[in-house]
Amino acid sequence: MAMIELTGAGKSYGSRCVLRGLNLAVNEGEFVSVVGSSASGKTTLLMIACGLLPPDAGSVSISGQPVTDFAPGAAIVFQNYSLLPWLPAIENIRLAVEGAFPLWTAAQHRDQAEKYLHMVGLGTAGAKRPSELSGGMRQRVAIARAFAVEPSLLFLDEPFGALDALTRATLQQELARMCSEAARPVTTLMITNSVDEAILLSDRVFALSRGPGASLSDPVAVDIPRPRAANMIMREEAAVRIRARLFNPAPVEVAAHVHASA
Amino acid sequence: MKSRLVAMSYSLVGVLLVCGVWALLSSVVAPDLPSPLKTWEESRLYILSPWEKRGEMDQGILRMAAYSLVRVAKGFLLAIMIGAPLGFLLGSSPVFHRMFDPTIQVLRPISPLAWLPLGLILFRQSEPAALFTIALCSMWPTVINTASGVRSIPQDYLNVARVLRLSRWKKFTNVWLPATLPYLFTGFRLSLGIAWLVIVAAEMLTGTPGVGGFLWQEYNSLIYSHILLCILTIGIVGFVLDRLMGMAEARLRSV
Numbered sequence: 001m002a003m004i005e006l007t008g009a010g011k012s013y014g015s016r017c018v019l020r021g022l023n024l025a026v027n028e029g030e031f032v033s034v035v036g037s038s039a040s041g042k043t044t045l046l047m048i049a050c051g052l053l054p055p056d057a058g059s060v061s062i063s064g065q066p067v068t069d070f071a072p073g074a075a076i077v078f079q080n081y082s083l084l085p086w087l088p089a090i091e092n093i094r095l096a097v098e099g100a101f102p103l104w105t106a107a108q109h110r111d112q113a114e115k116y117l118h119m120v121g122l123g124t125a126g127a128k129r130p131s132e133l134s135g136g137m138r139q140r141v142a143i144a145r146a147f148a149v150e151p152s153l154l155f156l157d158e159p160f161g162a163l164d165a166l167t168r169a170t171l172q173q174e175l176a177r178m179c180s181e182a183a184r185p186v187t188t189l190m191i192t193n194s195v196d197e198a199i200l201l202s203d204r205v206f207a208l209s210r211g212p213g214a215s216l217s218d219p220v221a222v223d224i225p226r227p228r229a230a231n232m233i234m235r236e237e238a239a240v241r242i243r244a245r246l247f248n249p250a251p252v253e254v255a256a257h258v259h260a261s262a
Numbered sequence: 263m264k265s266r267l268v269a270m271s272y273s274l275v276g277v278l279l280v281c282g283v284w285a286l287l288s289s290v291v292a293p294d295l296p297s298p299l300k301t302w303e304e305s306r307l308y309i310l311s312p313w314e315k316r317g318e319m320d321q322g323i324l325r326m327a328a329y330s331l332v333r334v335a336k337g338f339l340l341a342i343m344i345g346a347p348l349g350f351l352l353g354s355s356p357v358f359h360r361m362f363d364p365t366i367q368v369l370r371p372i373s374p375l376a377w378l379p380l381g382l383i384l385f386r387q388s389e390p391a392a393l394f395t396i397a398l399c400s401m402w403p404t405v406i407n408t409a410s411g412v413r414s415i416p417q418d419y420l421n422v423a424r425v426l427r428l429s430r431w432k433k434f435t436n437v438w439l440p441a442t443l444p445y446l447f448t449g450f451r452l453s454l455g456i457a458w459l460v461i462v463a464a465e466m467l468t469g470t471p472g473v474g475g476f477l478w479q480e481y482n483s484l485i486y487s488h489i490l491l492c493i494l495t496i497g498i499v500g501f502v503l504d505r506l507m508g509m510a511e512a513r514l515r516s517v
Binding site: 069 | 418419421422424425426427428429432436437440
């Protein structure tokens with residue numbers, strides 16, 4: 001049974017249809033990405049999938065249960081970090097741990113937060129406020145905050161979108177490592193605008209067509225063995241093939257749209 | 263440093279010019295208006311021994327100002343203790359907002375001179391009536407700013423609170439309160455300004471010792487220079503209060 005399942009899900013803002021007829025299934029332990037250009041409704045898709053935004057049409061279920069609020073056992077990394085600026089890095093993580101494990105003692109909360117801050121390589125920066133950290137460091141804190149609740153479901157909303165290329169490459173590798181070392185198997189849905197990032201990290205990739213009224217392509221399986229190195233993946237034949245299929249997903253509407261604008 | 267000196271000397275020139283106009287007015291068109299020099303001569307006792315208490319309504323100017331400040335502090339505290347929670351309710355609940363916003367908009371422009379008689383009827387004593395008036399008049403900026411602060415908490419932070427499954431109390435202390443704090447302080451600053459404005463009216467009508475009460479008494483005793491002394495004191499104290507709140511506000515915004 002699919003962990004995350006969207007069936008015919010759609011969303012409109014007023015008369016503007018953003019997403020329609022989305023069908024998406026993520027199996028347990030799988031890493032699935034959705035690639036789309038900016039302003040195509042990617043973030044809306046993720047917000048619907050994780051339960052922060054109710055869909056207008058269709059349904060969303062997690063482990064077979066219809067979703068009404070943010071899914072239990074889930075964690076999310078937002079594009080703009082979304083750390084609370086008035087709390088030091090460690091407190092940002094601890095707050096999440098407290099919410100996820102209300103029965104733990106204060107010392108356990110503290111230890112868990114420190115453990116995950118160390119895991120993202122920021123062991124000495126715990127007392128700093130987000131404004132004193134670089135973009136990459138902030139996103140590390142956000143990733144630590146997500147993993148510290150030991151999620152079974154992970155939602156990533158363009159987690160590296162705001163970072164420079166070098167930081168982005170490092171953090172992609174760290175994310176892959178965190179996923180493989182997680183306390184329990186993590187089912188992940190990631191939204192990104194980078195096809196290479198999707199190929200590097202995912203088991204399957206969907207392409208989201210251009211909005212308005214964006215819809216999903218059929219998934220493309222990424223059959224490249226792990227661990228994958230970013231510089232290798234650029235040249236790998238399988239990757240080239242996947243990239244070609246993602247760039248030309250060829251649902252009817254998209255093709256028509258291209259012709260119309262040409 | 264140098265530009266600062268220049269700026270200060272400009273301010274000084276401005277003050278001197280205003281004093282010049284004042285002197286001119288008193289000697290040419292308004293003979294009842296005491297000149298700056300006469301004001302100083304008749305007020306120096308109050309300024310040079312500012313803490314002296316010679317009688318109930320005959321005390322040094324700082325002592326009078328202190329009475330007023332204590333009264334303002336009480337009224338202001340009452341105002342923010344009611345105003346801030348009311349603002350939070352108003353900002354967080356659309357239903358509550360619908361229900362009470364029109365009433366608040368109607369109550370807001372009512373002058374202290376209108377509330378005070380009602381306070382006197384209700385409490386039959388001048389002190390609680392004065393506090394009632396100060397609180398009722400100065401509460402609104404805190405209410406309105408807090409409410410708008412709550413309404414403008416970024417959706418990101420609200421999402422974080424939801425995603426982290428914060429309890430109501432934790433959501434309040436870790437997200438709502440810190441996110442609204444700058445708005446809250448803007449409200450406090452405006453409220454304090456109004457509270458200080460109201461104090462004079464309240465003291466004038468109740469005849470209690472304080473700058474406003476002193477002003478009214480000296481008007482009745484025809485010592486006009488003391489009226490000017492009071493006016494200047496009210497202005498300077500109000501300015502200092504605003505500056506202090508502004509500093510607190512700036513410190514909060516920098517976090």
